[in-house]
Amino acid sequence: MNYSTMFSLLLVILLSVKHGLLISQHPKLLVISYDAFRYDYFDRNLTPFMNKLKHEGTYTDYMMNIFVTKTFPNHHTMATGLYAETHGVVDNEFYVPVSGNTTKYSYNLYHYNNKVLPIWTVNQKAGAQRRSGTMMWPGGIFEYEGVTPTFAQNFNESIPWEERIDTLISWFIHPIHPINFGILYIEEPDYHGHMIGIKGPEFDDILGKLDNITKYLHNKIEYHGLHDLNIVHLSDHGMATVKLDRIIDLTKYINSSDYKFVGTSPGLHIFPNPGKEEIIYQTLKEAALKTKTFRVYKREEIPKKYHYGNNTRIGPIFVIAEIGYAFQNLLDTIEFYKKKFNVTVIATTISMTLVGIIGALVMFYMRKRRLGAKSYR
Numbered sequence: 529m530n531y532s533t534m535f536s537l538l539l540v541i542l543l544s545v546k547h548g549l550l551i552s553q554h555p556k557l558l559v560i561s562y563d564a565f566r567y568d569y570f571d572r573n574l575t576p577f578m579n580k581l582k583h584e585g586t587y588t589d590y591m592m593n594i595f596v597t598k599t600f601p602n603h604h605t606m607a608t609g610l611y612a613e614t615h616g617v618v619d620n621e622f623y624v625p626v627s628g629n630t631t632k633y634s635y636n637l638y639h640y641n642n643k644v645l646p647i648w649t650v651n652q653k654a655g656a657q658r659r660s661g662t663m664m665w666p667g668g669i670f671e672y673e674g675v676t677p678t679f680a681q682n683f684n685e686s687i688p689w690e691e692r693i694d695t696l697i698s699w700f701i702h703p704i705h706p707i708n709f710g711i712l713y714i715e716e717p718d719y720h721g722h723m724i725g726i727k728g729p730e731f732d733d734i735l736g737k738l739d740n741i742t743k744y745l746h747n748k749i750e751y752h753g754l755h756d757l758n759i760v761h762l763s764d765h766g767m768a769t770v771k772l773d774r775i776i777d778l779t780k781y782i783n784s785s786d787y788k789f790v791g792t793s794p795g796l797h798i799f800p801n802p803g804k805e806e807i808i809y810q811t812l813k814e815a816a817l818k819t820k821t822f823r824v825y826k827r828e829e830i831p832k833k834y835h836y837g838n839n840t841r842i843g844p845i846f847v848i849a850e851i852g853y854a855f856q857n858l859l860d861t862i863e864f865y866k867k868k869f870n871v872t873v874i875a876t877t878i879s880m881t882l883v884g885i886i887g888a889l890v891m892f893y894m895r896k897r898r899l900g901a902k903s904y905r
Contacts, residue, residue, distance in 0.1 A: 551754065554657070554708040556756060557757070558712070559606070563599060563718035565738070599765070600667070606762065607665070612836055613835050613837065615644045620633075621637070621790055645672050651708070652677065664682065664715075666683075678707055689741045690744060768852060774821070781815045782812065787799060789843070793857050793861070794850075827844055
């Protein structure tokens with residue numbers, strides 16, 4: 529055997545080590561969520577790469593989200609396979625009447641039921657060198673039953689999407705502790721949907737950037753030889769446009785000093801002061817019947833099909849704005865995005881999360897098979 533042949537053989541062996549032995553030998557899965565990516569954004573001809581993924585393989589006509597279709601509850605359902613009333617992340621925040629505290633993103637938010645384990649923890653606990661990595665996924669940095677992911681990155685919007693993907697891919701090919709399960713959260717198009725609405729050139733630009741980053745991801749996967757990596761692209765909810773003259777001011781009906789509310793429009797949890805629950809409920813019930821702009825339930829009246837009412841974190845009274853309407857706290861959302869992005873809201877409409885069972889993106893990528901989704905109500 530001459531030196532040229534020996535060198536070629538050595539090179540092949542080294543490449544095999546780089547792309548094979550240093551990659552987990554367990555089945556590998558990558559999940560990517562695009563916050564608030566509606567099913568029908570595919571129809572705008574702004575996502576050619578994602579459309580190509582969809583049409584090259586198999587796709588479904590619908591998917592079902594849980595109630596309520598907000599970011600934290602739905603992402604934890606994706607991670608656990610359970611309804612919100614069971615895993616306990618019933619909203620993006622919850623209120624504790626005894627202490628008077630509102631709990632936002634934290635360990636406590638994700639530990640209503642300590643027996644509930646997200647998929648990355650289940651994977652780690654399976655042992656045999658199974659490892660997980662969570663990239664900015666809601667709840668992904670916390671420990672469950674004393675177990676944390678091998679790699680975890682807390683949410684940090686300043687980290688560019690490309691860098692997030694590069695880091696996540698590096699976990700799959702880590703020289704000592706390669707993962708076999710990774711999960712990635714991208715905050716768009718939700719951010720800009722709230723700020724500028726879901727129509728117009730600026731929002732179209734965001735959809736184009738998401739298409740480009742999806743292509744970037746798949747190119748990186750191919751480059752690093754992750755040929756047996758299964759990929760799921762999905763989303764948590766869609767959005768609907770609300771005209772500013774369709775904001776519902778609950779203080780027209782009930783005194784704001786008589787209750788505490790938590791949550792984000794269009795679903796609010798109302799915690800009445802002692803002795804005020806029945807009068808607040810009856811007043812809101814009359815207003816809902818008269819205006820037909822929202823619905824109101826006592827906790828125990830929430831329809832069973834929503835799998836939502838059987839949880840102590842739900843307010844004694846729960847109100848839901850009808851599609852096309854929102855409660856007054858949406859105005860706080862407008863102010864938040866005005867300051868965050870240094871913009872002036874001059875439009876007469878703004879977009880918000882839909883509450884209910886709505887259409888969102890889902891694509892499964894298993895070698896050459898993909899899956900997309902449309903609305904289901």
